[in-house]
Amino acid sequence: MDASDGELLGAWGRGDHVAGEELFERHFESVVRFFQNKIDRDHDDLIQQTFLGCLESRSSFRGDGSFRAFLFGVAHNVLGKHLRRRYREPAGLDFAHVSLAELGDSPSMVIAADRQQQMMLQALRRIPIDHQVALELHYWEAMTAGEIGETLDVPVGTAKTRLRRAKQLLAAELSDLLAGVIGAEPTETRLDTWAAGIRRLVSR
Amino acid sequence: MTAAEAPSPRPPALAPLELDRLRGSVRAKLFDRPAELPVVGRYTLLRCIGHGGMGIVYAARDEELGREVAIKLLRTEIAREDDRHLAQEARALARLSHPNVVGVFDVGMHEGQRFIAMEYVAGDDLRRWLGAPRTLRDVLQVFVAAGRGLHAAHTVGLVHRDFKPDNVLVGDDGRPRVLDFGLARPPDAPGNARPPSLPTGLDPLGTALTSAGRVLGTPAYMAPEQYLGEPADARTDQFSFAVALYQAVYGERPFAGDDPQTLALSIVRGRLRPIAPRYAVPEWLEQLLVRALRVDPAQRFPSMDALVAVIQARLELGPDVELDAWQTRAMTREGSAVGVPGELVSSDPWTSTGARDPGPRLPVPVGAAVPAELAPPAEGEDGAVITSLSTRRVLPSAITESALTRITRELDRLERTRGRVVRLGTGLTWSTAALEVHVDLDHDGTRILVWRRLKWALRRRVAWSMMLGFFFGALGIGVVDGIGLLNGGGFEIAIIFTLLATGAFQGLRVAHERHARALPAQRAHLEFIADRILQLARAPDPTRG
Numbered sequence: 001m002d003a004s005d006g007e008l009l010g011a012w013g014r015g016d017h018v019a020g021e022e023l024f025e026r027h028f029e030s031v032v033r034f035f036q037n038k039i040d041r042d043h044d045d046l047i048q049q050t051f052l053g054c055l056e057s058r059s060s061f062r063g064d065g066s067f068r069a070f071l072f073g074v075a076h077n078v079l080g081k082h083l084r085r086r087y088r089e090p091a092g093l094d095f096a097h098v099s100l101a102e103l104g105d106s107p108s109m110v111i112a113a114d115r116q117q118q119m120m121l122q123a124l125r126r127i128p129i130d131h132q133v134a135l136e137l138h139y140w141e142a143m144t145a146g147e148i149g150e151t152l153d154v155p156v157g158t159a160k161t162r163l164r165r166a167k168q169l170l171a172a173e174l175s176d177l178l179a180g181v182i183g184a185e186p187t188e189t190r191l192d193t194w195a196a197g198i199r200r201l202v203s204r
Numbered sequence: 205m206t207a208a209e210a211p212s213p214r215p216p217a218l219a220p221l222e223l224d225r226l227r228g229s230v231r232a233k234l235f236d237r238p239a240e241l242p243v244v245g246r247y248t249l250l251r252c253i254g255h256g257g258m259g260i261v262y263a264a265r266d267e268e269l270g271r272e273v274a275i276k277l278l279r280t281e282i283a284r285e286d287d288r289h290l291a292q293e294a295r296a297l298a299r300l301s302h303p304n305v306v307g308v309f310d311v312g313m314h315e316g317q318r319f320i321a322m323e324y325v326a327g328d329d330l331r332r333w334l335g336a337p338r339t340l341r342d343v344l345q346v347f348v349a350a351g352r353g354l355h356a357a358h359t360v361g362l363v364h365r366d367f368k369p370d371n372v373l374v375g376d377d378g379r380p381r382v383l384d385f386g387l388a389r390p391p392d393a394p395g396n397a398r399p400p401s402l403p404t405g406l407d408p409l410g411t412a413l414t415s416a417g418r419v420l421g422t423p424a425y426m427a428p429e430q431y432l433g434e435p436a437d438a439r440t441d442q443f444s445f446a447v448a449l450y451q452a453v454y455g456e457r458p459f460a461g462d463d464p465q466t467l468a469l470s471i472v473r474g475r476l477r478p479i480a481p482r483y484a485v486p487e488w489l490e491q492l493l494v495r496a497l498r499v500d501p502a503q504r505f506p507s508m509d510a511l512v513a514v515i516q517a518r519l520e521l522g523p524d525v526e527l528d529a530w531q532t533r534a535m536t537r538e539g540s541a542v543g544v545p546g547e548l549v550s551s552d553p554w555t556s557t558g559a560r561d562p563g564p565r566l567p568v569p570v571g572a573a574v575p576a577e578l579a580p581p582a583e584g585e586d587g588a589v590i591t592s593l594s595t596r597r598v599l600p601s602a603i604t605e606s607a608l609t610r611i612t613r614e615l616d617r618l619e620r621t622r623g624r625v626v627r628l629g630t631g632l633t634w635s636t637a638a639l640e641v642h643v644d645l646d647h648d649g650t651r652i653l654v655w656r657r658l659k660w661a662l663r664r665r666v667a668w669s670m671m672l673g674f675f676f677g678a679l680g681i682g683v684v685d686g687i688g689l690l691n692g693g694g695f696e697i698a699i700i701f702t703l704l705a706t707g708a709f710q711g712l713r714v715a716h717e718r719h720a721r722a723l724p725a726q727r728a729h730l731e732f733i734a735d736r737i738l739q740l741a742r743a744p745d746p747t748r749g
Contacts, residue, residue: 017235020235021231021235024230024231024234028227032226037216041254044233047226048230048233048234121216
């Protein structure tokens with residue numbers, strides 16, 4: 001049986017590079033995905049810092065929680081540090097309220113398959129960063145509210161509330177974006193039709 | 205699922221090559237081993253240095269020549285669509301060797317993806333370069349150089365079509381180079397281009413619009429003809445260049461609109477947004493920008509060279525307080541820009557600079573002479589008919605309430621009709637269908653604009669003259685018929701039509717001539733009205749004795 005993520009991390013900490021590389025390989029793409037819709041450059045550094053961060057703070061990973069929650073928690077901190085340094089606002093940047101779109105960041109590397117996905121990615125960047133992180137982890141990494149809570153270091157209840165709120169914010173942004181695309185139909189119908197389209201695409 | 209609940213989106217795909225490169229690069233750093241970097245052609249990708257509508261750009265090492273190059277990998281849909289164009293363009297660019305154009309070395313294919321190998325320039329793009337405080341002279345020097353690069357491309361028949369600060373690299377050696385002739389095509393054949401459809405919610409500064417995989421330009425920098433789907437030529441680049449320069453000088457974009465639709469409307473209508481510059485932008489520079497931003501390409505400078513020469517001449521005049529002392533405002537991203545779209549859709553001729561409208565909105569002090577090379581072509585120079593006249597006056601002091609009343613009364617008397625009076629804050633507008641008078645009170649005085657609409661008078665004249673011509677044509681038919689020339693079937697109809705058409709055409713010509721002859725008198729009358737208003741505005745208040 002394969003070694004668990006926690007065991008690999010421990011082995012890497014003891015100097016076992018093979019274990020480290022396996023752990024890296026397992027989670028590399030998720031980490032790339034974490035940064036790609038948020039930051040437009042310096043991905044090399046951010047990814048490296050995330051894995052090094054895991055290695056350095058491995059003592060705080062107790063092994064009972066989810067490794068991915070731990071990993072994304074580190075990634076989230078790396079992101080925060082990066083944004084604060086980049087926008088030179090160590091204190092003033094409140095990720096619960098400011099969105100990446102407001103910070104004026106453009107995404108990189110993201111290849112939207114179609115107009116719908118492009119709009120979705122855009123809408124995600126228009127909601128506050130904390131909400132964006134929660135939603136992306138929920139959708140793309142299939143993480144539970146519990147895991148998201150661990151990642152963002154908040155109680156499960158708060159994580160649930162945040163997810164619910166994030167969905168509302170996303171829907172509002174989407175209908176804003178859609179308003180210009182499809183003309184006269186009322187908002188609910190539009191979003192529903194559109195959502196149905198997306199569902200069909202996903203289930204295919 | 206309710207409407208309030210968003211659908212579950214798929215994670216977006218990652219660019220495979222970038223993923224490989226990231227994996228190799230990060231793994232090498234983490235685990236102290238030689239990097240396994242992806243190879244494209246004979247180039248090893250080292251790091252990602254940029255990305256845009258066209259694809260991703262890498263710094264790469266040319267393994268054969270041992271030099272560093274930049275590799276641009278084009279998005280597959282673009283390369284497929286324009287493959288033939290791309291090869292042509294690469295050849296044209298490879299022929300073009302200019303210090304202000306990024307050199308192109310090579311094109312090739314990598315796993316179905318087109319790539320271009322270019323000169324690697326260590327430095328920053330112009331957007332970031334402008335982010336630091338610069339003197340106006342520095343800014344102008346960089347733009348002059350970039351303009352020369354554009355002109356060099358124009359002379360070999362290439363049009364850039366997406367000129368913007370992001371597409372100019374300022375090398376660490378200080379030399380600017382124009383980049384990304386990725387969209388550059390030979391000047392469009394008419395009827396080839398199509399107007400772009402405008403998605404909402406785009407970042408008008410950053411996103412390039414594409415149509416069927418073809419990039420059409422970046423909304424904020426696109427010229428009216430690009431929005432209208434008309435052929436782009438060298439003057440299109442001039443417009444984009446002027447938008448970029450305007451933004452660098454004023455710190456704001458010339459046209460309002462944070463979403464592409466509003467922006468498109470302002471650009472196509474040529475509505476420069478009202479602006480209060482933070483420092484004294486030289487008069488000649490304002491004039492230059494206004495001319496290069498004309499809606500009608502024919503009214504812009506004839507070439508980039510002509511525009512650049514004007515700036516260069518000013519730079520060569522030697523030390524100049526205006527150029528050397530002022531720091532241009534750092535270029536800002538305009539997420540929180542001022543422009544309120546509603547404000548700009550007013551029909552106030554003061555803010556409109558449509559093709560035949562009164563001209564620049566930028567405040568023009570009275571008496572300031574406009575150098576001949578900067579003045580836009582005189583109205584009607586290209587044979588078009590003048591449909592409006594305007595004149596301005598500036599009074600250095602504020603104007604009293606009673607003076608305003610006297611002015612409206614005098615206007616009613618002069619025009620023999622009661623005009624519609626609208627009070628706008630401290631100012632006033634008096635208007636009829638034919639004449640508009642705007643009195644604006646500014647912190648630095650009173651501005652008066654008198655604007656005469658000649659369209660209706662002209663239309664009446666044309667209708668009359670054409671009817672008259674038509675009538676004479678018909679008379680001619682009667683004469684011809686009378687002497688019995690019209691016996692031969694189809695010939696008859698042809699002669700009748702020719703006579704009628706000639707008559708109508710002559711009528712139109714006569715109308716235009718008479719219209720042109722009447723212009724000086726109209727102009728004189730307009731000046732008279734303006735002077736009269738000025739007189740009344742200056743006159744002491746009679747009620748106070």
